[in-house]
Amino acid sequence: MRHLLSIADLGTDGIEEVLRLTDSFVEVSERAIPKVPALRGKTVVSLFYEDSTRTRLSFETAARRLGADTMTFSVTTSSVKKGESVRDTVQTIEAMGVDALVVRHGSAGVPFQVARWGTSAVINAGDGWHEHPTQALLDCYTIRERLGSLEGRHIAIVGDIKHSRVARSNVLAFTALGAEVTLVAPPTLLPSSLEGWPVTVSHDLDDTIKSLDVAYLLRMQRERMTEALVPTLREYTAGYGLTVARAARLPDRAIVMHPGPMNRGVEIAPEVADAPNAVILDQVAHGVPVRMAVLFLLLGSGSEMFAASDRPADPAAVEEEVVRG
Amino acid sequence: MAEVVIKGGRVIDGSGDRIADVAISQGTIEEVGPDLDTTGARVLDASGCVVSPGFVDLHAHLREPGREEAETIETGTRAAVLGGYTAVVAMPNTDPTIDSVAVVAWITEQEALCHVACSAAITVGRKGEALAPMAELVEAGVRIFTDDGNGVQDDRLMRRAMEYATGLSSGVTLAQHCEIESLAAGGHMHEGEWSSRLGIPGIPAAAEELMVQRDLALARLTGATVHFQHLSTATAVDLVRQAKAAGLAVTAEATTHHFTLTHAEVASYDPVFKVNPPLRTDADVAAVRIGLADGTIDAIATDHAPHTADAKEAPFDQAPPGMLGLETALALAITELVDGVGMALVDVLALLSWRPAAIAGLAPWHGGLVAVGESANLAVVDPAARWTVDPAAGASRSRNTPYAGRTLTGKVRHTLVDGEAVVIDGQAQR
Numbered sequence: 146m147r148h149l150l151s152i153a154d155l156g157t158d159g160i161e162e163v164l165r166l167t168d169s170f171v172e173v174s175e176r177a178i179p180k181v182p183a184l185r186g187k188t189v190v191s192l193f194y195e196d197s198t199r200t201r202l203s204f205e206t207a208a209r210r211l212g213a214d215t216m217t218f219s220v221t222t223s224s225v226k227k228g229e230s231v232r233d234t235v236q237t238i239e240a241m242g243v244d245a246l247v248v249r250h251g252s253a254g255v256p257f258q259v260a261r262w263g264t265s266a267v268i269n270a271g272d273g274w275h276e277h278p279t280q281a282l283l284d285c286y287t288i289r290e291r292l293g294s295l296e297g298r299h300i301a302i303v304g305d306i307k308h309s310r311v312a313r314s315n316v317l318a319f320t321a322l323g324a325e326v327t328l329v330a331p332p333t334l335l336p337s338s339l340e341g342w343p344v345t346v347s348h349d350l351d352d353t354i355k356s357l358d359v360a361y362l363l364r365m366q367r368e369r370m371t372e373a374l375v376p377t378l379r380e381y382t383a384g385y386g387l388t389v390a391r392a393a394r395l396p397d398r399a400i401v402m403h404p405g406p407m408n409r410g411v412e413i414a415p416e417v418a419d420a421p422n423a424v425i426l427d428q429v430a431h432g433v434p435v436r437m438a439v440l441f442l443l444l445g446s447g448s449e450m451f452a453a454s455d456r457p458a459d460p461a462a463v464e465e466e467v468v469r470g
Numbered sequence: 471m472a473e474v475v476i477k478g479g480r481v482i483d484g485s486g487d488r489i490a491d492v493a494i495s496q497g498t499i500e501e502v503g504p505d506l507d508t509t510g511a512r513v514l515d516a517s518g519c520v521v522s523p524g525f526v527d528l529h530a531h532l533r534e535p536g537r538e539e540a541e542t543i544e545t546g547t548r549a550a551v552l553g554g555y556t557a558v559v560a561m562p563n564t565d566p567t568i569d570s571v572a573v574v575a576w577i578t579e580q581e582a583l584c585h586v587a588c589s590a591a592i593t594v595g596r597k598g599e600a601l602a603p604m605a606e607l608v609e610a611g612v613r614i615f616t617d618d619g620n621g622v623q624d625d626r627l628m629r630r631a632m633e634y635a636t637g638l639s640s641g642v643t644l645a646q647h648c649e650i651e652s653l654a655a656g657g658h659m660h661e662g663e664w665s666s667r668l669g670i671p672g673i674p675a676a677a678e679e680l681m682v683q684r685d686l687a688l689a690r691l692t693g694a695t696v697h698f699q700h701l702s703t704a705t706a707v708d709l710v711r712q713a714k715a716a717g718l719a720v721t722a723e724a725t726t727h728h729f730t731l732t733h734a735e736v737a738s739y740d741p742v743f744k745v746n747p748p749l750r751t752d753a754d755v756a757a758v759r760i761g762l763a764d765g766t767i768d769a770i771a772t773d774h775a776p777h778t779a780d781a782k783e784a785p786f787d788q789a790p791p792g793m794l795g796l797e798t799a800l801a802l803a804i805t806e807l808v809d810g811v812g813m814a815l816v817d818v819l820a821l822l823s824w825r826p827a828a829i830a831g832l833a834p835w836h837g838g839l840v841a842v843g844e845s846a847n848l849a850v851v852d853p854a855a856r857w858t859v860d861p862a863a864g865a866s867r868s869r870n871t872p873y874a875g876r877t878l879t880g881k882v883r884h885t886l887v888d889g890e891a892v893v894i895d896g897q898a899q900r
Contacts, residue, residue: 230780230783230784231783231784231785232783250785252785252786252787252788253668253669253670253739253785253786253787254668254670254739254785254786255739255785257738257739258739258740258783258785262783272669273669273670273787274669274670274671275668275669275670276669310669313667313669336665336666336667337661337662337665337666337672337674338661338662338663338665338666339666340662340663340666341663341667342666342667
């Protein structure tokens with residue numbers, strides 16, 4: 146695999162491999178000095194056309210913990226403001242000698258275009274409404290940690306599916322790992338066609354909630370009101386919010402997830418967000434080791450440190466030996 | 471003594487099909503028959519070829535004046551003659567807009583390899599607010615009025631335009647890009663399976679169908695002659711079919727891309743596949759083909775829309791819509807309609823030549839019979855030639871063809887405009 150543009154690039158085996166690698170990097174993260182030099186000498190650039198401090202910091206932390214150098218290309222201070230095209234920007238950055246581009250853009254498909262134009266590995270850090278693959282991977286890791294496996298689990302993704310890159314990546318990832326996915330939303334917040342999506346749809350959260358292993362809430366943006374997609378936030382919360390009363394009807398084993406940032410009191414009640422079965426901060430914590438795994442998969446194999454044929458089963462362990470050596 | 475003799479071809483026009491040479495002098499067909507004398511004449515070899523009335527494109531964006539970095543009248547008409555066209559209808563979305571006699575006059579004076587018939591805007595500046603001076607424009611030779619990429623949104627204004635048009639001295643046609651902007655707003659591809667999967671905001675088929683319905687109602691109300699541009703949905707084709715059956719004076723065109731490509735192409739996120747109306751479903755493509763075959767759709771148009779490489783390298787939702795078409799139309803028609811679904815070659819030539827010529831008001835100078843005394847606007851086509859589309863080899867100033875690398879059947883060998891061989895053996899002569 147040269148790029149991570151979509152969860153579809155990984156498939157079930159690829160997702161499993163990322164999660165397995167993540168285990169070793171979680172272990173690294175728990176060390177006194179949570180670093181391994183697996184990507185020493187590599188340069189990872191975050192190319193963010195949309196503000197997302199949390200995702201950018203998570204990627205940059207992951208890269209540094211692997212010993213890579215990081216650079217940030219921030220649109221607000223860059224030549225983009227002077228009208229430079231994405232292609233020119235990519236080629237300019239690549240001329241400095243970089244190994245990976247972590248791309249966030251408000252338009253669907255830009256990471257695909259960057260991958261065509263450039264020579265470095267491209268990681269999609271969110272493109273428009275399309276995908277956010279590393280979010281889905283850290284979500285899978287979080288579910289697996291809490292529930293053991295996704296196989297046969299019932300997961301509801303609740304809220305603004307239509308405009309959500311997180312939902313698109315998660316539908317692919319959750320179903321690839323054997324989960325049953327129900328999309329719960331008013332029809333106006335669903336994609337116009339679900340042909341080819343291995344999901345069921347519900348407009349009745351009260352009915353769906355009884356059988357859930359995971360309630361995955363999406364952020365409800367206030368702009369949706371002005372687009373006449375829902376009449377009022379009050380009506381949205383009444384129908385689709387995870388209120389205290391609704392959360393009480395979740396099965397005991399069930400967990401509550403949210404990709405952040407939350408609108409407390411809209412899609413999720415503050416008490417529910419802070420309850421012990423809410424794993425929202427675990428999701429954030431897993432972001433770093435999951436992104437370490439992705440960077441390692443894309444840049445680590447075939448690097449100077451290993452011959453392509455003998456890539457280590459546990460990179461963290463081998464790396465450590467290299468350090469000691 | 472003839473100046474040019476087209477030798478050894480099979481002549482196909484609206485009157486039938488025969489093997490004959492065609493002799494031309496002073497822009498006019500002088501003789502049609504077997505074994506014509508070629509003494510002193512330039513001989514154009516047409517063996518294995520079909521000699522047809524030249525093609526007429528109802529929908530070409532020549533970009534000049536205003537966007538000369540993408541195309542000029544000269545480069546656009548060079549692409550046209552290489553595609554067998556002897557006349558193109560220039561769309562008015564230039565800068566300045568073609569909405570005055572002065573702009574029409576300016577365009578008419580420019581260097582061109584084929585006849586350029588100006589369409590003009592229905593409303594001043596294509597803003598949908600006030601009617602353009604239609605009578606003056608008709609006086610200047612305009613026969614087709616259209617606000618082009620922005621269909622007239624206001625119902626009452628469109629009614630007035632139709633009503634007014636019925637009183638003009640020469641018969642004029644109002645051509646509409648059917649799209650209800652409030653429904654289409656923010657969309658960048660067909661709304662459906664692929665837009666949902668790709669996370670690209672969609673344009674629902676209903677945005678086109680609703681305006682087709684409205685304009686049919688207004689045509690019934692006013693008696694105006696209405697032409698529907700680039701039909702792209704199965705329901706829109708069906709609405710036109712029913713209206714024709716009911717006796718309304720309406721015509722319609724379909725583009726080559728709407729009978730060859732679907733929205734699945736957008737999965738590459740390559741803006742070369744962004745076009746308006748958008749590429750639609752397999753069922754829509756099938757319906758457009760049926761519409762072309764059963765006479766519902768009167769013409770194959772190109773909607774030739776050049777854009778610079780820079781413009782097409784933007785993110786998909788920021789790139790302008792449009793694709794090239796003039797140099798590939800004939801080959802796509804033969805490959806997909808004749809070889810693909812078994813249409814007769816003569817019916818495809820009708821869709822490319824004499825039926826659009828009539829709609830554009832260019833008959834009989836274009837799309838007429840290949841007969842003595844007629845204008846020598848002719849396309850000589852090798853219907854069996856195979857070639858591979860190479861964007862860099864095109865004559866257009868732009869490269870945004872969605873067919874790069876495709877192997878197609880059917881190629882223009884010679885094109886004659888008013889008796890002048892502007893294309894010989896597939897090469898433009900100026």
